[in-house]
Amino acid sequence: MTVKTDKSKRIVVIGAVAAGTSAAAKARRNDEDAEIVIYEMDQDISYSGCGLPYYIGGKVPDIKTLTPRDPAFFKKKYNVDIFTGHQVLSADAKNRELRIRRLEDSEEFTDRYDVLVIATGAQSIMPPVPGIDMPHVFSLRNPSDAKAIREYIDRHQPKRAVVVGSGFIGMEMVENLAHAGLNVELVEKLENICPFVDDDMAPYLAEYLDKQGIIIHTGTAASAIDQDRVILDNGLEIEADIVIMAVGVKPNTRLAADMGVKLGVAGSIAVDSCMRTNLPDVYACGDCAQSWSIVDNRPLYRPLGSTANKMGRIAGDMISGGSLAFRGIAGTGIFKVFDMSIAATGLNEKEARESGYDVVVNHNIKPDKPEYFDGREMVIKAIADRQTEKILGVQIIGYEGVDKRVDVFVTAMTAGLKVSDLFHLDLAYAPPFSTTKDPVMYTGMILDNAINRGRDLISADSLKCCEPGSYQIIDARVDNQYEQSHVDDAVSIPHEKLREQLANLDPNRPVVTYCNKGTTGNAAQNILINKGFKQVYNLSGGHKQYCKCRGRRSTSEKSDTN
Numbered sequence: 001m002t003v004k005t006d007k008s009k010r011i012v013v014i015g016a017v018a019a020g021t022s023a024a025a026k027a028r029r030n031d032e033d034a035e036i037v038i039y040e041m042d043q044d045i046s047y048s049g050c051g052l053p054y055y056i057g058g059k060v061p062d063i064k065t066l067t068p069r070d071p072a073f074f075k076k077k078y079n080v081d082i083f084t085g086h087q088v089l090s091a092d093a094k095n096r097e098l099r100i101r102r103l104e105d106s107e108e109f110t111d112r113y114d115v116l117v118i119a120t121g122a123q124s125i126m127p128p129v130p131g132i133d134m135p136h137v138f139s140l141r142n143p144s145d146a147k148a149i150r151e152y153i154d155r156h157q158p159k160r161a162v163v164v165g166s167g168f169i170g171m172e173m174v175e176n177l178a179h180a181g182l183n184v185e186l187v188e189k190l191e192n193i194c195p196f197v198d199d200d201m202a203p204y205l206a207e208y209l210d211k212q213g214i215i216i217h218t219g220t221a222a223s224a225i226d227q228d229r230v231i232l233d234n235g236l237e238i239e240a241d242i243v244i245m246a247v248g249v250k251p252n253t254r255l256a257a258d259m260g261v262k263l264g265v266a267g268s269i270a271v272d273s274c275m276r277t278n279l280p281d282v283y284a285c286g287d288c289a290q291s292w293s294i295v296d297n298r299p300l301y302r303p304l305g306s307t308a309n310k311m312g313r314i315a316g317d318m319i320s321g322g323s324l325a326f327r328g329i330a331g332t333g334i335f336k337v338f339d340m341s342i343a344a345t346g347l348n349e350k351e352a353r354e355s356g357y358d359v360v361v362n363h364n365i366k367p368d369k370p371e372y373f374d375g376r377e378m379v380i381k382a383i384a385d386r387q388t389e390k391i392l393g394v395q396i397i398g399y400e401g402v403d404k405r406v407d408v409f410v411t412a413m414t415a416g417l418k419v420s421d422l423f424h425l426d427l428a429y430a431p432p433f434s435t436t437k438d439p440v441m442y443t444g445m446i447l448d449n450a451i452n453r454g455r456d457l458i459s460a461d462s463l464k465c466c467e468p469g470s471y472q473i474i475d476a477r478v479d480n481q482y483e484q485s486h487v488d489d490a491v492s493i494p495h496e497k498l499r500e501q502l503a504n505l506d507p508n509r510p511v512v513t514y515c516n517k518g519t520t521g522n523a524a525q526n527i528l529i530n531k532g533f534k535q536v537y538n539l540s541g542g543h544k545q546y547c548k549c550r551g552r553r554s555t556s557e558k559s560d561t562n
Contacts, residue, residue: 182241362446
């Protein structure tokens with residue numbers, strides 16, 4: 001069977017999820033005469049992949065709400081033909097031909113294109129672990145996976161679940177399996193969970209999950225899976241009635257590579273700002289395509305539905321005579337696990353240093369709104385360039401309002417605002433929503449003080465790596481807090497007594513001040529600087545961040561004090 005057409009322009013899209021359907025819809029809006037066809041291997045199209053864990057956990061009772069559109073919808077609204085259950089086997093760029101198999105009966109046929117859009121997405125990584133093909137082991141990528149997991153839970157009533165991998169899907173599955181009534185254990189091969197954030201932020205999440213009853217195993221990986229257990233490479237065996245593999249995804253680019261399309265970072269398809277590949281009239285978008293960072297222009301592979309939709313719209317515009325261009329991404333992401341929200345945008349600290357920036361790091365710990373309105377603590381790690389005041393990256397862990405703050409930061413980064421501009425933003429304020437000086441403004445103030453006003457910061461990591469005696473370390477809290485827990489080698493000089501004890505300190509030796517979270521430490525820092533001390537640093541995030549640093553607890557620490 002060969003598909004033929006007399007029309008002058010035939011647009012063929014491979015893939016019918018976020019990017020592919022967005023490309024087809026935008027192309028139709030611009031061009032009423034083009035013939036537009038989409039081939040999709042799966043039966044479900046244009047679905048909400050990010051909602052799938054919540055169907056498994058029962059928060060979304062009907063999976064149809066996550067798959068609201070079918071081929072008939074696109075045919076009626078956009079005059080786009082979508083063929084599900086069709087696999088594109090090969091693509092001939094020279095002759096502009098595709099070889100396609102209809103999966104229902106294995107019939108193969110050819111089609112031709114004038115313009116080809118590759119939106120083949122990504123697939124779950126399934127490591128070569130013995131037992132990974134057992135019926136109680138699953139990955140989660142599409143509605144079929146979600147339905148299979150939900151059906152297995154309903155039929156077999158498992159009690160113990162193991163989630164391998166602590167990325168977005170892994171974390172969301174931890175929550176939703178717990179909501180489904182299972183006891184959950186989490187396995188992560190890295191030393192800290194959630195590689196989405198830095199090691200000095202991850203302990204906040206780990207501590208919270210521990211309070212929710214989630215057992216965490218870090219620094220180890222699954223080496224084998226048995227009928228009722230997961231064996232880890234450290235020798236530990238974990239009982240498991242169901243296993244979710246969530247170790248990441250990889251782009252589906254075999255078809256593209258075989259036809260001569262150039263690949264980029266992580267094996268994704270290299271594209272320009274118009275979503276063009278290196279082949280004439282061949283475009284790529286979505287989870288199979290490469291992005292780049294608006295911060296330092298480095299290539300990124302960051303497969304998210306929001307980016308896929310954006311890329312698809314741009315590709316559809318370009319193939320139909322438009323002028324939209326992709327501007328890159330900050331790499332913004334957010335997820336929720338139980339009541340805690342975790343968000344990040346831009347570069348992490350390691351990436352910022354590798355890019356050659358003169359990095360300044362701040363940990364700002366503030367409530368999301370006043371305590372009298374049940375405000376809860378929010379931790380903001382901000383990374384900036386000392387030379388330009390450029391905001392390089394932000395990570396936030398908290399409860400309410402995390403989404404609002406990260407969106408403000410990424411907007412500021414996109415607009416090229418400096419850290420000193422953040423204080424001057426006219427942000428919305430009322431007690432149910434924020435404090436009078438929003439945590440975003442506080443972050444700007446702290447970084448501005450460090451960069452422009454001589455109020456330098458030192459991170460807990462840096463302090464822990466110093467030789468004993470390198471600094472005079474002053475605990476500016478009250479005495480009983482010091483007695484309960486304090487930084488190694490620190491002396492207790494409460495803030496209100498500091499002026500009286502200046503004679504006991506050497507103004508020519510470096511000093512580190514700290515309090516619980518940073519504010520009183522800064523007040524003590526101001527006193528010392530104004531009294532002529534040469535080098536005075538405030539401990540970023542105070543004693544709380546010091547205790548959380550890389551999950552290690554001070555040898556002199558008895559308990560964590562707020």
